[in-house]
Structure formats: structure tokens, C-alpha cells
Amino acid sequence: MNIDAAINIHDLRELARRRLPRVIYEYLEGAAEDEVTLRRNRSSLDEVEFIPRIVAGHKKADLGVTLFGESLAFPAVVGPTGMNGIFHRHADLVLARAAEQAGAAFALATASNESIETVGAATRGVKWFQLYPWGDRKVWRRLLDRAAAAGFTCLVLTVDTPVPGNRERDRRNRFAHDVTISPRTVLDGLLHPGWLWNVWLKGVPRFENLLEFVHPAADIHEIAAFTRKHRHPDLSWDDVAAIRAMWKGPFLIKGVLSVQDARQALNMGADGIVISNHGGRQLDGAVSTIQSIEPIADAVGKRLTILADGGFRRGADIVKALSLGANAVVLGRAPLYGVAAAGAAGAARALQILEEETARTMILLGCGSVKTLSPDYVSAPYQQRR
Template sequence: MKMKNAVNIDDLRRLARRRLPRVVFDYLDGGAEDELTLRANRRAFDDLTLRPRLLGGGRVDLSTEIFGQSYSAPFLIGPTGLSGIYWPEGDLHLAGAAAEAGIGFALSTGSNASMETIARRIDAPRWFQLYPWGGPEFSEALVERAAAAGYSALILTLDSLVGGKRERDLRHGFSHEIRMSAPVVLDGLMHPRWLASVWFGRHRPRFENLIPFLGDAASDRDLAEFTRSQRNPHFSWEDVRRIRGLWPGPLLIKGVMCAEDAIRARAEGADGIVVSNHGGRQLDGAPASLSVLPEIVAALDEGATVLLDGGIRRGSDIVKALALGAQGVLLGRAPLYGLAAGGREGVARALAILADEMQRTMILTGCDAPRHLGRDHLALRTDPPPT
């Protein structure tokens, strides 16, 4: 199947599964423990139905504004680490496709292209995501670099103070690096296109943002071990206040799943929050992001920016999230399936699919702009979703 023949995100997922070795696909696709929360994220969207309305949305404008910046649609490519393991220079392809589509892009601390490289090569608005790793010197160095490189907003991810128990990865012995074993080697040989382009290619993925902490001679294993050693379960709201004082632009707290934390984040100076359970990759048994969105929106003041991620596979999912009060969504796996399937072309295809589906959904629900979406466009499902 060629990229242009992929009609939905699940088609791109199948293409990605075909191209990637099992160890890499499972890292992309999997969640924590029994993957209850991973499945709940999708089920929450299925449990909401849309109310068709006639002749109200014929001229739909998907454009939106977040923190004073205009975007072509209310979705951004969210921060994801190790993107270079799916396709050479994966972060550059994600950022480039986002720029071409006129949407936002957020770079992860764990990216395989440095924040400076992205800034030099992609002339478009961009955000930086900071993990609460290490001590103050770690976060201060990265925040200063992000500001100097022109990143306009900072996402502070707080739901990963310890790693989730991702059992697919544990079975493969995968922990931010691929460890060679007979099954892994055999699987790699059965995926020669990936092997030639990623494993033996010119752009072997490594944590480029972390090299200044260890030096240019650091190996893949050194860098992976550094990410594991820098987990900081003692990170606190005091640290949030410290980072708020360092960062000159909008600050978002990611990983918020209850009204109490949303209110606290605002009190500590956050301009917005991301309702997120880390794509089901951290606390298994946590609720779906979508299911807690209404209570969080209701608890916050009107000046707070609320974004959501987790489980988005359709343009109609984005419409549902906005109807429940989010100003926008962050995309995780959807563009990564495209990246793994076909590089920048695959990412562009994923974004085009979601924009097309969202446009169609808006027309059929009689809504002409994201800002006009509300609860009256939704209804709870009363019949079981199709199997």
C-alpha cells in the first residue's frame, strides 16, 4: 500500500507494523502493564456520539489560535522521544511536515535531533517539552537552550517521575536502546528496509539534546543509561515554580488528570495544562484522558489553555475533544505511524487524513469553526459500540 492509498490512521499503523521490527513497533504501539488505560483512551471516544445537524457547517474554517499564534488546525504534533528509531532523522520529518501543514510542533527532551538543529532547519513556530530529570542544573541548561533557540512555549511533563512498566518492552529487553539478542537480530534481518536505513544508516538515533551533558564521545548505551539514571521522583511543585521563573514564555503542565492538579498548576504560574495519561504508557488503570476533560475544564478559569492527548485516531475524535472544552489536541501515535510507514510523506498523509476527517465531521454536525463546538454537538452513546 502506498501512502496515498492509506485512507485512515489504522492503514498507516498496518504499514508501520509491516516495516518495523517487532521490538520497535511494540515500543511505538504499546502501553503499560495490562494496557487497560491504552484501550480506555480509545473507548472513551467510542462512547461519545455526534449529533448530526443540517446546513450549518458548509464553510468550515479549522484555523485556531493558541498563545497568540495562528495555526491551520487545532491539532499539534506532540512531543515524542526516539522518533529516529522509526525513520532516519524522524524529528526533522515530523517538524517539517507540521510546518508544511501550518500546524504546531513540540520537540521532546528525548528527541534524536537537537533543539538547535530543528531551529536551524525548520522555520516555523515550535514548542519544547522538558522532562523533570536530574537536578536544577539539568532543567536550567535545557530551558536556557530552548529560549535561546526560539522555542515559544515550554511543556513540562510531570507524569513520568518513574517509568511505567511497559511489558512489551521488557520482554524485548528494550530500554531506550536496542539490545542485541538472537530473536532481535533475526527480526531485524526480516525487515531489511528498516535495518539498512535506521540501524546501518548515516543517522543512527541517539539523544542529541543530552550530548552536552556527557560529551560527543558518548555511546548510544551511555546516553540511554543517562536517561534512566536521571529520573527524579522527588521533583516537586517548588521545582515547577523554579522553572516558571526561568522560562519567559507560555508554560504548560502535561500529565494533568484531575481538577485539583489543574488548579494547582495554574496557581504555580502555568498558562495552560495538557490533560494526558501519557498515552497509557505510565499508570495503568488511570482513566481515559477524554473522560476527565470536562471536570478539569469546569474547574479552571477562562484564561487557562487546555489541551488533550491520548487515543486520537480520527478527525471526529478531535471534534469530540473540542466539544468537551479543549482548545486543541496533541497528536502522538497517529503521526508516528505515518513516520514509520513512509517518513515525511507518511506524516503529511496522517495530518491530511485527520484534517479531512475533521472538516467532514464539522460540516455534518453543522459547525463552521472549532471555537463554536460545544456539548450540544455531542450525545452519550446508548447502544454498545460495534465490535
């Protein structure tokens, strides 16, 4: 299938599956344990029904939003995902540029395969930085200072990974931030020559942002060992407050699923939260993100900017999240399918598809602006009735 013939995210997903070796595709696709939360993110979205307004008289839909003083033409953030370089060489740069082109924001992960400085210099779009609190407070401060100097305007602190999730697909494939070479993986790579040439034969991507905390010549195995050794299962709200004090710009906490934690985030000085269950990759059985949005928005939505991720594959999914109270969404696997399928063209196509679907859904719903979406436009089994 030609990339221009891909008419939805599912088409891009299939192209990615064909192009990637199995071990790499399963890292992208998989989740924790029985993958209940992964499926629930999707099934809960499917349970939300639209209540359209007819004869609304809107020729087009205004998808623009303002987040922390910065204007976006599309209410989405290309989310902070790690190890993107195993899907396509320089994937982080590709995604950042695709986000800029689409008028979305881009969030760079601590575990990116391009450095903070490289991505900062490569795009003038809205750029955020995501921090995994690995290492000690000196490591955190150093990463935040680098991000601020490189033009990243917002910090996203991920707090839902105190220990690695039990991702059984990766365990079976002996994949843990690095690939164990076996006859099977060698054969699988040879059967995918496009990926082999683009990624593997040019050197295994490293976590470039972490090199200075290991040593400049560290390989992926040494850096992966650093990330495993320096996690913080004892991360506390005092640590969150310390990170808040280190960062002078807008500050979001990612991994919130309860009203209580949303209120605590507000009390700790957060400017926003990302309602997230890590795409089902951490705690299996966690509540779906879409059903968490409205109660949290009712509790703190007037004082916190609310974003949400979790299974968005259609523009309709984005509209559902915004209707229930999110200010914007965070996209994880959807743009990754695009970049894994066809690099820059695939990443751009993924965002184009979602933007077109979002605008079409808005017109069919009878709503001319995402700013005027409300729970009145949807019905869901878990919706709070007023």
C-alpha cells in the same frame, strides 16, 4: 499499499507494522502492564456520540485556532515523543516539517534524536519544547536556554514520569531506550531491510540534547543510563515553580488528569495544561483523557489553555475533544505511524488525513468553526449535564 492509498490512520498503522521490526513496533504500540488505559482511551472516545445540527448552511469548516498568540490552521500539536529516530532516520525533522506544512504546531521532546538547534533551524513553523526534568536545575536551565535561543516559543513540562512505567512488551523485548542485540533481534532486522538500511546501519540514534551532560562521544547505552539515573520521583510543586521562573514564554504542564491538579497548575503560573495519561504508558488504570476534559474545562477553562492527548485516530476524535472543552489536541502515535510507514510522505499523509476528517466531521455536525464547538454537540456517559 502505496502511501497515497492509505485512507485512514489505521492503514498507516498497518504499513508501519509491516516496515518495522517487531521490537521497534511494540515500543511504538505498547503501553504499561495490562494496557487497560491504552484501550480505555479508545473505548471512551467511542462512547462519545454526536448531536448534529441539520441545515446549518456551512460550505466549509474553519479549523483555525490561536494558541498563545500564534495562529494554527489545524487545532493540533504534533506531540513530544522520544526516540523517533528508531522509526525513521531524522524523524524529528520530518515531523516538524510536516506540522509546519499542515499548519499545526510541533513539540520537540527532551529525548529527541535531533538536537534543539537542528530542529530550530530547520523549520519556521510553530515550535514548542518539552522538558523532562532529568538531572539537576542546572541541566533544566541549560536546556531551556538552548530552546529559547533556537526559537521555541512555548514550554511543555511533563510531570507524569517520576519513575518509568512498567511496559511489559519492552521488558520482554529487552528494550529500554536502547536495543539489546540478540539472535532474534538480528533476524528480525534482516527481515525488514528497508528499516535496516534507513535506521540501523547508519548508526543507532542518540538523545542528542543530552550529550553535553554525559560526554560528546556518549553512545545510546550511556545516555539511556543517564536518563534512568537522573529521574526525580520526588519532583515537587516547588520544582515546577522554579522551572516556571526559568522560562519567560508560555508554560504548559503535561500529565494533568484531575481538577485539583489543574487548579494547582493555574496557581503555579501555568498558562495551560495538557490533559494526558501518557498514552497509557505510565500508570495503567488511569482515567481516560476524553472523560477528564469537560470537568477540567468547567473549572479552569476560562483561565487556562487546555490541550488533550490520548488515542486520537480520527478527525471525529479531535472534534469530540474540542466539543468537550479542549482548545486543541496533541497527537502522539498517529503521526508516528505515518513517519514509520513512509518517512516524510507518511507524516504528511497522517496529518492530511486527520485534517480532512476533521473538516468533514465539522460540516456533517453542522458547525462551521472549531471556535464555536461546545458540549451541546456531543453526548457521553460521563458528560456533565447542565
